[in-house]
Amino acid sequence: MLIKLARASDCKMSEVTSESVYLSRRALLGGSLAGLAASVMPRLGLAADPSRYADVEPGNAPGWFAEKLGGTQWQAMTVQGEAITPFKDATHYNNFYEFGADKGDPAQNAGSLKTAPWTVVVDGEVGKPGRYALEDFVKPHHLQERIYRLRCVEAWSMVIPWLGFPLSDILKQVEPTSKARYVRFETLQDPKTMPGMRSGFALIQWPYVEGLRLDEAMNPLAILAVGMYGRELPNQNGAPLRLVVPWKYGFKSIKSIVRISLVEEQPQTTWQGLAPDEYGFYANVNPTVDHPRWTQARERRLPSGLFSPNVRETLMFNGYADEVASLYSGLDLRTNY
Numbered sequence: 001m002l003i004k005l006a007r008a009s010d011c012k013m014s015e016v017t018s019e020s021v022y023l024s025r026r027a028l029l030g031g032s033l034a035g036l037a038a039s040v041m042p043r044l045g046l047a048a049d050p051s052r053y054a055d056v057e058p059g060n061a062p063g064w065f066a067e068k069l070g071g072t073q074w075q076a077m078t079v080q081g082e083a084i085t086p087f088k089d090a091t092h093y094n095n096f097y098e099f100g101a102d103k104g105d106p107a108q109n110a111g112s113l114k115t116a117p118w119t120v121v122v123d124g125e126v127g128k129p130g131r132y133a134l135e136d137f138v139k140p141h142h143l144q145e146r147i148y149r150l151r152c153v154e155a156w157s158m159v160i161p162w163l164g165f166p167l168s169d170i171l172k173q174v175e176p177t178s179k180a181r182y183v184r185f186e187t188l189q190d191p192k193t194m195p196g197m198r199s200g201f202a203l204i205q206w207p208y209v210e211g212l213r214l215d216e217a218m219n220p221l222a223i224l225a226v227g228m229y230g231r232e233l234p235n236q237n238g239a240p241l242r243l244v245v246p247w248k249y250g251f252k253s254i255k256s257i258v259r260i261s262l263v264e265e266q267p268q269t270t271w272q273g274l275a276p277d278e279y280g281f282y283a284n285v286n287p288t289v290d291h292p293r294w295t296q297a298r299e300r301r302l303p304s305g306l307f308s309p310n311v312r313e314t315l316m317f318n319g320y321a322d323e324v325a326s327l328y329s330g331l332d333l334r335t336n337y
């Protein structure tokens with residue numbers, strides 16, 4: 001069990017969102033860590049620099065994942081001069097409200113999530129809609145390791161080595177029609193295995209929904225991740241399939257995806273629906289546009305503590321301006337936050 005010390009600098013969406021949104025906060029259920037099976041570790045040691053993953057807990061990778069790992073392009077993208085966040089922090093300081101509102105709740109409770117079998121539906125404005133078993137969904141794609149900054153709207157950040165493939169690969173495959181303008185993503189909704197949904201602590205309208213403009217979704221930086229730190233995704237990080245859009249606040253990177261729909265209208269997304277004055281549809285990391293309750297000019301890079309707060313300046317588009325700024329030319333980023 002984790003013991004957390006509250007800090008004045010700890011901004012939490014659950015605290016800053018209007019009080020009416022949260023009725024009660026905690027839902028603690030016993031959870032179990034994934035079983036220990038070291039099958040991916042020898043490959044990892046050979047293929048990548050093992051020292052970067054010194055603290056990784058081995059997972060219990062399904063066969064298809066272990067096979068895919070063999071062809072992985074390691075360090076396809078990295079962040080120069082910034083340390084990778086220790087595995088322990090990336091997996092024990094999480095936001096995954098389906099498993100509770102406190103940062104330690106997902107690690108504590110997400111053991112109940114059943115990640116196999118897993119089905120992903122792709123539908124809407126596409127020429128080739130489909131319903132796929134996860135392994136078939138991933139099979140045609142080569143995994144790449146992308147080491148990205150993750151900047152939460154709550155003003156903390158991490159550097160995480162993801163394993164995934166470009167979202168654009170899937171979108172091209174399903175052939176969007178001329179009407180498709182946005183991509184809508186949906187998380188699994190299963191109150192039986194997701195105690196945060198049962199607790200009634202939040203007025204979140206499940207399922208958790210996120211969205212991107214189609215041109216944002218086609219940007220090569222946007223990936224669908226199936227792993228991190230050289231192994232499959234831990235449940236608390238969004239197993240078995242999550243989105244990663246590194247130039248946007250972390251809430252856009254929706255976890256445990258079951259449905260991807262190409263749509264004509266801008267989708268209603270979870271946090272924008274709950275508190276539209278605080279969380280926008282675009283949610284681009286932007287140090288010049290503050291959250292109504294705190295500055296976005298700086299961030300706390302984890303791990304951080306009382307004596308080493310590890311505070312740094314937040315970068316425009318989280319440091320990915322060269323790759324994505326052109327998506328927003330002519331758009332007022334102050335009103336389209």
Ligand code: MTE
Nearest residue numbers: 094095096097152187208250251253254255
């Ligand atoms: N996806 C779902 N389904 N539910 C959530 O509560 N939280 C978001 C995002 N994806 C969330 C989610 C938020 S607020 C953040 S900051 C990131 O996940 C955190 O990802 P991490 O826990 O892997 O660091």
